[in-house]
Amino acid sequence: MDATACNPMSLVGRRVLVTGASSGIGRATAVLAAALGADVVLTGRRSEELERTRGLMARPDAHMAVAGDLKDAAFVDELAASAVDGGRLDGFVHAAGACTVVPVGVVSPAVLADSMSVGYGAFMLLMRRLTRKGSSNDGFSAVAVSSVSAEAGWPGGAPYAGSKGAVNAAVRALAVELAPRRIRVNAVCPSHIRTPLFESLTAGAGESAKAALAARQPLGLGDPEQVASAICFLLSGAASFVTGVCLPVDGGYLAQ
Numbered sequence: 533m534d535a536t537a538c539n540p541m542s543l544v545g546r547r548v549l550v551t552g553a554s555s556g557i558g559r560a561t562a563v564l565a566a567a568l569g570a571d572v573v574l575t576g577r578r579s580e581e582l583e584r585t586r587g588l589m590a591r592p593d594a595h596m597a598v599a600g601d602l603k604d605a606a607f608v609d610e611l612a613a614s615a616v617d618g619g620r621l622d623g624f625v626h627a628a629g630a631c632t633v634v635p636v637g638v639v640s641p642a643v644l645a646d647s648m649s650v651g652y653g654a655f656m657l658l659m660r661r662l663t664r665k666g667s668s669n670d671g672f673s674a675v676a677v678s679s680v681s682a683e684a685g686w687p688g689g690a691p692y693a694g695s696k697g698a699v700n701a702a703v704r705a706l707a708v709e710l711a712p713r714r715i716r717v718n719a720v721c722p723s724h725i726r727t728p729l730f731e732s733l734t735a736g737a738g739e740s741a742k743a744a745l746a747a748r749q750p751l752g753l754g755d756p757e758q759v760a761s762a763i764c765f766l767l768s769g770a771a772s773f774v775t776g777v778c779l780p781v782d783g784g785y786l787a788q
């Protein structure tokens with residue numbers, strides 16, 4: 533019996549592109565995908581951190597790192613071309629993103645453009661390139677890392693929440709559009725997860741404020757590996773009948 537038959541979450545023989553692979557949720561996803569057998573194309577702006585991720589992965593030589601800025605449309609094209617150069621892709625995880633807290637009184641066109649460019653814009657541009665005929669194999673699975681912010685508000689969160697709401701809406705539309713080609717498109721929606729992004733957002737808040745955020749989640753703060761597990765499930769054959777889903781990975785945050 534082969535590994536896939538024993539383990540429906542096996543990614544043996546699959547090529548997966550992971551953005552945001554230099555940190556947090558993207559890094560944990562790249563590491564788990566490699567442990568499940570995938571060959572991974574890693575991207576982020578910081579080459580040294582991509583190499584650090586590669587060092588944490590099973591079979592480091594099986595993976596390729598391509599560094600660049602996803603705000604640059606020319607780099608997005610270059611990344612897609614490099615990713616498919618080594619063979620068609622079977623999966624795409626879009627974990628790259630940032631979060632700025634911006635009260636509505638200081639929202640500007642630049643803030644809005646910035647909020648939409650990486651989490652939503654680069655996701656759409658990469659989907660355009662990766663779903664071209666010849667770029668991806670049958671059963672291609674895309675997973676966007678969205679947020680519970682698409683469903684639950686917080687002060688100063690409107691530009692970020694808007695970009696995540698756009699991702700969720702796009703995931704549903706793409707899932708329907710691409711289903712005839714057996715391409716699946718899903719999102720995961722994390723709540724507060726211990727990553728450098730969370731640490732930077734709460735840096736000045738103090739321990740009691742962090743504890744209050746953790747208490748807001750019935751299962752407490754999450755870890756990137758817990759989000760990576762849900763992402764790898766959606767990438768794998770175990771989720772072959774799952775598409776158009778925006779899956780909360782939130783320790784019960786949205787259940788209240």
Ligand SMILES: NC(=O)c1ccc[n+]([C@@H]2O[C@H](COP(=O)([O-])OP(=O)(O)OC[C@H]3O[C@@H](n4cnc5c(N)ncnc54)[C@H](OP(=O)(O)O)[C@@H]3O)[C@@H](O)[C@H]2O)c1
Pocket residue numbers: 551552553554555556557558575576577578581600601602603627628629630631650651677678679680721722723724725726727728729730
């Ligand atoms: N942590 C949470 O509590 C939480 C909750 C809900 C949703 N999320 C979402 O989860 C995703 C991952 O966040 P994280 O918490 O893992 O954050 P993180 O540790 O700060 O990682 C963010 C990643 O995005 C990459 N990135 C950011 N801007 C980029 C750009 N312009 N071009 C290319 N890559 C870029 C970063 O790489 P470089 O810096 O090397 O470019 C890094 O690898 C984000 O979409 C975030 O919105 C996080």
